[in-house]
Amino acid sequence: MDQAKLLVDTGATATRHGEALLFHEGLYQISRQCYAWMVPNGSWGETNIGLIDCNGKSVLVDTCWDLNFTQHMLNAMRPVIARSPIETVINTHSDGDHCWGNQLFKGREIVATRACLDQMHHTKPSALAALQHSCKALKHVPFGGMRCFSHYMEDMLAPYHFTDVQITDPTITFQHEHCLNINGKDFVLYEVGPGHTSGDAIVYVPDESVVYAGDIAFIGSTPVMWSGPLENLVAGLQKLLSLNANIMVPGHGPLASRNDIQNIIDYWHFVHEHIHALYQQDMLPHEAASKVMRSKTFLHSPYAKWSCAERMVTNAFTLYRHWGAKLKSLPEPIGTLDILRKQALVSQDVSPLLSA
Numbered sequence: 001m002d003q004a005k006l007l008v009d010t011g012a013t014a015t016r017h018g019e020a021l022l023f024h025e026g027l028y029q030i031s032r033q034c035y036a037w038m039v040p041n042g043s044w045g046e047t048n049i050g051l052i053d054c055n056g057k058s059v060l061v062d063t064c065w066d067l068n069f070t071q072h073m074l075n076a077m078r079p080v081i082a083r084s085p086i087e088t089v090i091n092t093h094s095d096g097d098h099c100w101g102n103q104l105f106k107g108r109e110i111v112a113t114r115a116c117l118d119q120m121h122h123t124k125p126s127a128l129a130a131l132q133h134s135c136k137a138l139k140h141v142p143f144g145g146m147r148c149f150s151h152y153m154e155d156m157l158a159p160y161h162f163t164d165v166q167i168t169d170p171t172i173t174f175q176h177e178h179c180l181n182i183n184g185k186d187f188v189l190y191e192v193g194p195g196h197t198s199g200d201a202i203v204y205v206p207d208e209s210v211v212y213a214g215d216i217a218f219i220g221s222t223p224v225m226w227s228g229p230l231e232n233l234v235a236g237l238q239k240l241l242s243l244n245a246n247i248m249v250p251g252h253g254p255l256a257s258r259n260d261i262q263n264i265i266d267y268w269h270f271v272h273e274h275i276h277a278l279y280q281q282d283m284l285p286h287e288a289a290s291k292v293m294r295s296k297t298f299l300h301s302p303y304a305k306w307s308c309a310e311r312m313v314t315n316a317f318t319l320y321r322h323w324g325a326k327l328k329s330l331p332e333p334i335g336t337l338d339i340l341r342k343q344a345l346v347s348q349d350v351s352p353l354l355s356a
Contacts, residue, residue, distance in 0.1 A: 003247060004028040004036065004255060008076045015040050016159040022220065023254050027051075027076045030247050030255070031208040033185070035080060037073050042221050042253030043307060044156040045097045049073060050090075050212040050249055052205060053080050054182040057087040061203050061212045062251075063101030066160045070101030088182060090189065091170060092214025093197040094119040095226075096128070098251065102168035111178070112170035113191045116199030123333060125165035131337075132157050145345045152344035192216060192236030194227040200236060204243055211245040219253030219260050221307040223267065228318045230268055237265050267303050274298075275316050279323060285316035286342040293350045304354055310347035314339055 008027040015021060022041045030036050037049040050061030058081055064070040074081065091099045091112040099120065102110055112120075131153060138150035180187040186206055193200030196215045203212040216236045217223070225233055240248060240261050248256040274297070278288035289312040292298055303309065317339050320327060329335045 004030045007079060010076060015043065016046055017043050017155065030249070031210050034205055034208045034210040036249045037076065038254070041307065042218065045160055046252060047097045048249055048251060050203065051077055051080060052185065053084045054185040056084050057183050058084040059088045059090065059182055059187065060086045061090045062092055062098040062214070063089065063104070065097035065100050066162060067101060067104060067164055068161055070104055088180070090203055091116055092203065092212065092251070093193065093200045095197060095215060096123060096125070098214065100125060100165045100167065103166050106168050109172060110168070110170040111172045111174070111189065113193065113199040113201050114173040114175055115193055116201070117170050117173050119198045120169060121167055125162040125167065127333060128157060129162040145341055148348050149341040149344045152347065153340065190239060192239055193232065194229070195233030195236050196225060196227065198227045202236070202240065204245065206244070209244055209246040210249070211240060211243055212249045213240055213251060213256065215251035217248065217250035217256055217261060217264060219250045219256050221253055222303070222309050222311040223264055224311040225315050225318045229322045230272055230319060234265055234268055237261055263302065270301065270303065271312060271315055272319065275319055279320060279325065285320045285327070286313045286346055289313040289316040290346045290350060293346070294353060299353060309354055310343050310350065313343035313346050
């Protein structure tokens with residue numbers, strides 16, 4: 001964060017999930033006309049957002065998980081958007097914490113990959129609102145790990161309010177590459193998915209040497225691969241390194257250096273190597289992830305210090321799927337919730353080792 005200037009400090013004294021702050025929440029100026037709304041520490045829904053001032057018009061890169069936090073962000077952005085109103089929104093992918101605030105920009109241009117649009121309605125805000133309500137009852141179910149799962153999901157979703165969210169689609173979609181020019185400011189949007197999700201994109205501002213990476217980049221927390229294949233996700237990270245970008249804004253966590261991006265690539269190579277060895281031994285994905293996280297190799301690695309290490313469970317399931325494993329699966333979205341149930345149980349078991 002050394003190269004960034006904090007313009008608006010929200011005064012938050014803890015993260016949305018009650019943790020000690022690793023950096024200040026607020027609006028940062030990261031280059032002459034580029035800004036980043038940075039939310040510590042980068043856990044679930046603690047999403048970074050981009051803002052580019054185009055001399056009378058602004059471009060917003062992503063929106064927040066709910067309307068409350070999207071409006072909170074817009075209030076902090078007033079020093080910029082009062083003179084350059086937001087005319088264009090770019091969604092880097094379809095996860096709700098990057099696009100469920102779109103409805104506050106209905107009627108304006110919203111840009112995303114075609115694959116992002118195709119996936120945007122797979123998870124409904126009403127389903128997460130129902131899950132929030134159900135967690136209270138699930139705490140009293142004494143089998144299947146439901147108590148653990150309910151606490152895990154309740155903590156994940158607690159800061160957010162989904163009942164008023166209406167998914168608002170992109171108005172312009174693209175594939176591969178898309179160039180924009182807003183009041184003389186050039187942008188290049190590169191499709192790098194499927195990887196983290198089916199429709200990932202990154203946003204490059206060449207004359208500012210800035211790139212907004214979306215969720216192919218998590219800094220300080222464990223990256224997650226919902227879609228894959230891993231080869232595409234690594235290729236997207238390598239694309240980041242190939243750009244003439246001095247400043248990289250990740251989807252979550254503090255500003256990224258080139259070394260940070262390389263560390264993510266190294267993590268994925270580590271996960272592939274160690275999970276694949278256990279896949280070949282016919283171990284189930286969540287058991288493989290748990291075994292890797294308990295190993296001395298992992299516990300002595302830098303990855304053990306990243307938050308949300310249990311996301312390796314989701315990553316293992318995605319890898320197994322691409323390796324052709326014949327796993328029993330439930331229909332979506334129940335299948336994803338079942339993986340998160342297993343992830344919660346692994347988190348409960350492994351957390352004492354990671355905090356030792």
